[in-house]
Amino acid sequence: MSSEVSTGAGRTARGRIERRQAILDGAFTVFARRGYAQACVKEIAQEAGVAKPTVYNHLTDKESLYREAVEAAADRIGAQRIAVVEQLRDVAADSDPRAPLTMVAHGLLQAFDSEDARAVRQLACAQAAQFPDLAVTVRERTALQVRCALADRLARLVLAGRLRPCDPELAAEHFLVLLTGPLEYRPDAAPDTLGDAAVDIFLRAYGT
Template sequence: MGSEVSTGTGRTARGRNDRRQAILDGAFVVFARNGYAQTSVKDIAQEAGVAKPTVYSHLNDKESLYREAVKAAADRVGAQSLAVVERLRKAAADGDPRAPLTAAARGLLEALSSDEARAVRRLACAQAVQFPDLAASVRERTALRVRSALADRLARLALAGRLRPCDPEVAAEHFLSLLTGPLEYRPDADPDTAMDVFLRAYGR
């Protein structure tokens, strides 16, 4: 077995990684559909297309499956949001920041209102009493990382004179709150309106 993993092709290692990913993906789908209490390892194995013992060979128990599946999905949501924020890197060289900020708001709203993002938030909150560290980890992987990256971009815009001098962390929090505040209540939240309000406070 060890010699298979050490071959130049790495096919065995890749195959194991692929199975683990399939298990985590299947677990997330089932947990999102049924909730933690109503999900069994057998359900996850069926969704992932693997045998039940294969699930246990990768992750020890249902709690581990829940934690790892939710964190993996949170990483995907966070990565999608960070990619949107990264597009603001060029905005400091432009004249009016409204267009790039509105595009970023639209992209973030799309990322944060996706089915996967909503399921991540729901699953983290649903088991917050049982797994408080998981809720904190999801917040770090999504909201906090995105806020930090956005604060950096807003600070650069302020230094370039495109925004008023401000505390970039506070500005980033306001930016995101305008988008995510109504998210659960108004799926049709308008990023243009959010940016109108933001630029009244921070625009030049």
């Protein structure tokens, strides 16, 4: 008897979590498409596949929808970027780091320039006056956490003698800037070309 009750409660909890995620995903899609001012809760409910009152049962107002939708998207983007960086975990201590760094560079460039990543940056900045801390939160979750993860991986390469002794956080920052900087000036350049160039410059500075 208690097992059935527990299972039912578990299904209810999972259902609520899934509905909330659907609402956040739908809200992000609508806000990215229309912007904050033009988006409406009715359209968000339709995008999420739920009734309008269900949206308000999970998130009390449009402001909460906006903030939590952008933050959830930032978390997802940050996790994708960290997953790319974590590919450096499997680099053998005695191997040349160029190939794995190039693989990571290509993966990060795709993540940096994805449609969702561009939408998150735009939404965080567009309503800066109304949500002054949102851009800071997005930066923390999509940029600073990635830099921290990359610094940890680079520190291990330094300890293995594959990179010269350095401040790993500064090295990680330099690597990321070498990737993101050209996107501002050459947005139409092939990502692989930008990634290869970034790794080449990075290893000239930090390679052994």
